[in-house]
Amino acid sequence: MALVQSVDLTFASEIGSGGLLQAGYDAALALVEKAVVRLHEDDKSGRLPLLSLPAVTADLAAVEDAASRLRKDATDVVFLGTGGSSLGGQALAQLRDYAIPGLGRFQEKPRIHFLDNLDPVTFGRVLQSLPIATTRFAAISKSGGTGETLMQCIAVMTLLEKSGLKGRIGEMIVGLSEPRRAGGKNALRDLLEPEGVHFLEHHTGVGGRYSVLTNVGLLPAAVLGLDIAAIRKGAADAIEPLKAGKPINEFPAAIGAALGVAAAQQQKNITVIMAYSDRFERFTRWWVQLWAESLGKDGKGTQPVAAIGPVDQHSQLQLYLAGPADKLFTVITTGVAGKGPEMDAALSARAGEPGFAGKHIGDLVAAQGRATADTLAKNSRPTRRIHIETLDEHALGELLMHFMLETILAGYAFGVDPFDQPAVEEGKILAKRYLSGK
Numbered sequence: 001m002a003l004v005q006s007v008d009l010t011f012a013s014e015i016g017s018g019g020l021l022q023a024g025y026d027a028a029l030a031l032v033e034k035a036v037v038r039l040h041e042d043d044k045s046g047r048l049p050l051l052s053l054p055a056v057t058a059d060l061a062a063v064e065d066a067a068s069r070l071r072k073d074a075t076d077v078v079f080l081g082t083g084g085s086s087l088g089g090q091a092l093a094q095l096r097d098y099a100i101p102g103l104g105r106f107q108e109k110p111r112i113h114f115l116d117n118l119d120p121v122t123f124g125r126v127l128q129s130l131p132i133a134t135t136r137f138a139a140i141s142k143s144g145g146t147g148e149t150l151m152q153c154i155a156v157m158t159l160l161e162k163s164g165l166k167g168r169i170g171e172m173i174v175g176l177s178e179p180r181r182a183g184g185k186n187a188l189r190d191l192l193e194p195e196g197v198h199f200l201e202h203h204t205g206v207g208g209r210y211s212v213l214t215n216v217g218l219l220p221a222a223v224l225g226l227d228i229a230a231i232r233k234g235a236a237d238a239i240e241p242l243k244a245g246k247p248i249n250e251f252p253a254a255i256g257a258a259l260g261v262a263a264a265q266q267q268k269n270i271t272v273i274m275a276y277s278d279r280f281e282r283f284t285r286w287w288v289q290l291w292a293e294s295l296g297k298d299g300k301g302t303q304p305v306a307a308i309g310p311v312d313q314h315s316q317l318q319l320y321l322a323g324p325a326d327k328l329f330t331v332i333t334t335g336v337a338g339k340g341p342e343m344d345a346a347l348s349a350r351a352g353e354p355g356f357a358g359k360h361i362g363d364l365v366a367a368q369g370r371a372t373a374d375t376l377a378k379n380s381r382p383t384r385r386i387h388i389e390t391l392d393e394h395a396l397g398e399l400l401m402h403f404m405l406e407t408i409l410a411g412y413a414f415g416v417d418p419f420d421q422p423a424v425e426e427g428k429i430l431a432k433r434y435l436s437g438k
Contacts, residue, residue, distance in 0.1 A: 001237045002388050002395035003402060005252045009373065010259055010328070010382035018325045018380030020262050028262035028413065033248050035257070035412035039405075040242060048408075049205035053213050054236035054401065060228055063215045066174050066200050067222035070136045074110040077223055078130070080152040081140035084208025085176075086116035087289055088400070089220035090282040091212065092231065095396060096224040100278045110136070112224060118148040127155065132163050137173045140216055142202045144177040144186035147432060153191055170196025176215060178202045207419055209290050212400050227393045234397025238405060253405035256330075259384060260406070261413045263328035264302050268382070271302045272320065275332040276309040276369040279391060284308065287403055294407045294418040301414065302328070310368045317372065321379045328382050332399075333369035335389035336362035 012019035042048040070077045079089060090098065097103050098112050113130075115123060137156055141149040153173075160169055175197050177188045189199065203214045211217060213235055218228045241251035248254045260271060271291065273284050284306035295301035307316055309331075320327065340361030348356035376383040388395045411418025 001240075001252075001398065002234065002390065003238070003252065003398050004387045004389075005255065006385040006387075007255060007259060009377040010384055015377045015382065016380040019382045020259070020266060020268075020328075024266050025258060025262040028265060029248065029255075029258040031261060031413040032254050032258040032409050035409045036242065036248060036251065036254050038412055039409060040245070043242065049203060050210050050213070050404065051239060051242070053203075053206070054232045054239055054397075056232070057229065059215065060218070060232075062200060063218045063222050063228060066138075066198070066215070066219055069171070069198065070138060070174055070219075070223050071110055072136075073134060074136045075131050075134040076113060076136070077110045078113045078115060078126075078135060078137045078156075079140065079220055080115055080137060080149055080156070082116045082118065082146065082148045083289060084211055085140040085142065085146070085149070085216055086114050087209075087282065087286040088212025088217035090114050090116070091286045091400065092217055092221040092226060092393075092396065093224055094279040094282050095221075095226060095391070095393065098224070099282065103278075110223065112220065114220075115152060118151065123152065123155065127159055132159060133165065135172070138176060138219060139173060139188060139192065140176040140202075140219075141188050142178055142208050142211070142216075144188035144190075146188075147428065147435075150187055150191065153188065157191075157195070166195075170198070173197045174219075175199040176202055176219065178204050209286075209293055210404055210419075212286070212404075213397070221393075230393035231397035231400075234394035234399075235401035237394075238398045238401035242405070253402050254409055256384070256402070256406040257409035257413060259328060259382075260302065260410045263382065264300075264414075268326050268328050269302050270305060270327040271330075272305040272307060272327050273330045273332065274307040274309050274312060274316075274372065276365060277332075277334050277336070277391060278308070280332060281306075281308050283396070283399070286400075290403065290407050293421050293424065295411050295414060295416060297416040297420075297422075300416050309372060310365060313368065313372060317375075320376065320381060325381065328384070329373075329376050330384045330386060331369060331373040331376070332386045332388070333366065334387070334391045335366075337366040338362055340365075 008014055010020050012021055043051040093112055097107050115126060139149055139153050157169060160166060173192060175188060175192045177186055177199060179201050180186050180189060200215050206214050213232060222228050273287060275284055288304045288306050291304040338360050343356040343359050345357035348354055373383050373385050408418050
């Protein structure tokens with residue numbers, strides 16, 4: 001396994017009165033142990049296809065074929081969709097420098113764009129700026145009825161028609177949605193299929209925020225040339241303790257879930273992930289949606305907060321160390337020591353930092369990640385540490401599945417359904433009603 005998890009700095013016995021009480025953790029672990037039994041039954045019955053997905057390879061060829069369609073003669077590929085239809089793909093795309101500050105603009109062609117937030121100014125300017133004849137689009141909506149995605153598609157189709165490209169819509173757009181149900185409606189298919197648009201089938205048993213390991217997340221990864229089979233193999237490592245029936249103390253996701261439940265029960269109602277790599281920025285945003293939308297029900301759940309190191313040491317750490325002791329922290333680090341530019345000895349001395357001489361930027365980042373975890377612990381802030389030596393497709397697949405399992409188990413232990421989102425659906429219905437003037 002690529003993921004190494006350490007939880008010793010979460011307990012009061014190690015870090016003082018602000019840490020988790022062992023008795024409270026043991027009680028939470030007992031709840032999670034029951035949740036693991038339930039999850040194992042879900043796996044055996046096939047009720048949760050997500051659990052068997054890492055072992056599946058039959059669908060990967062169709063993903064690669066659709067990616068080839070999008071790459072062909074393309075300078076740009078635009079992914080239309082929001083929330084779970086986009087964030088997982090973005091998390092994987094960062095392995096190829098997508099949206100990395102200062103670096104993303106140098107991304108090799110085809111350039112990738114995720115237009116997941118429906119901002120009229122942004123969307124209009126992007127459409128005006130794209131070389132439209134060499135741009136390809138992927139429209140993603142599980143239900144086919146997502147209002148934002150439908151508006152995006154209508155705008156794109158209108159632009160293509162005005163640009164004299166209506167006859168090419170079928171080759172310039174790929175759709176991804178659930179199959180049509182007998183007697184049911186799928187607005188995205190109704191919109192695009194008459195133009196000859198090819199569709200990938202969205203897995204009917206895997207919801208949007210859990211769909212990163214389906215073609216929803218793997219299609220952008222394949223467009224960027226990532227090894228999508230390795231992503232699933234990494235996910236298989238995360239779920240192997242469940243499949244093998246290992247004891248709960250050998251199941252990292254179950255341990256993580258117990259920490260989250262124990263923290264909530266001890267009035268630590270904020271859960272912070274601080275990840276030390278630019279390539280985790282979209283991952284942390286993906287996790288925020290996963291945790292919030294899955295667990296925030298019936299007065300349960302904790303507030304997820306995303307942070308990136310080292311930059312957020314300067315913007316958030318003061319609060320974390322000296323503010324309310326109401327948080328559980330996870331610090332994620334990678335093997336960056338010895339990487340990056342080396343510091344010149346003479347210039348280091350001139351800067352008053354002779355200790356920098358011969359060191360690499362990665363040495364400082366590694367030291368900062370370690371120091372942040374230790375400083376939080378010394379200030380009696382419960383801190384879990386996760387380390388991934390090499391951040392690649394396999395490792396990221398494992399990390400994504402780890403946190404999906406952790407979230408599901410926490411939901412079961414909290415006594416909430418981690419797969420629905422009734423409050424979100426209410427807002428969608430009202431928005432469409434207001435749009436129609438009612």
